[in-house]
Amino acid sequence: MATAASGRQAILYRMTIGKSMCPHGRKALHLLKSRGFQVEDHTFKTREETDAFKAAQGVTSTPQIFIDGERIGGNSDLRRYLGLSVPDPKAVTYRPVIAVFAVTALMALAASWQAYGALVPMTVFRWFIAFSMCVLAILKLRDIESFSGMFLGYDLLARRWVPYAYLYPFAEAAAGVLMIAGVLEWLSISIALFIGTVGAVSVIKAVYVDKRDLKCACVGGDSNVPLGFLSLTENVMMVVMALVMLAV
Structure with missing residues (x-):
């Protein structure tokens, strides 16, 4: 679980191709800023840029978040890192x-x-x-x-x-x-x-x-x-x- 975030550095890599903007990337950016992180926001404008990043990092999806040099993962991983719940789409609910x-x-x-x-x-x-x-x-x-x-x-x-x-x-x-x-x-x-x-x-x-x-x-x-x-x-x-x- 994350410690106090004020002033801590986070690096976010997310996709914004044309008019398409990854909603998970937007959520991650908002969450990081709302928790006091200083965010270095990197956006990919083309599919080629996105694929090259994923190949270099050995990941299959974006966004990807790094905090203090450690790769946290995607938006759900960020929520877990911050001690927040992650909805289970298969969980029964009223x-x-x-x-x-x-x-x-x-x-x-x-x-x-x-x-x-x-x-x-x-x-x-x-x-x-x-x-x-x-x-x-x-x-x-x-x-x-x-x-x-x-x-x-x-x-x-x-x-x-x-x-x-x-x-x-x-x-x-x-x-x-x-x-x-x-x-x-x-x-x-x-x-x-x-x-x-x-x-x-x-x-x-x-x-x-x-x-x-x-x-x-x-x-x-x-x-x-x-x-x-x-x-x-x-x-x-x-x-x-x-x-x-x-x-x-």
């Missing part, structure tokens, strides 16, 4: 789901304030569920093949009838839009109640009955969100919203 719910909650609060000049609890709750459904549907529709493949791993209905895996995000989006508009409530309630119930039962069986270690397709098929409590929450919220709308 962050995408938390981000969706947090932002859609703020959207619902803002929309209620704009529409009524006040925070109307039932309206906020309704819009929060509807906004969440729409955003989650968008994430699924980015790559519906990837989503459907992951979804088929645990959804009980999709495993019996494959087209349901393709219809699900469209149904989720439709129900959300109808809830926001406040029209055709019989349809939005029916959709939310159906897909929410099937989803909740599927998650309960896969996670709590069969004890399977799976990833959730709730934010798309390329996520590392584990199938579990927050995945169940998405479905339970839809069921609760449908029941509330039936009651009022």
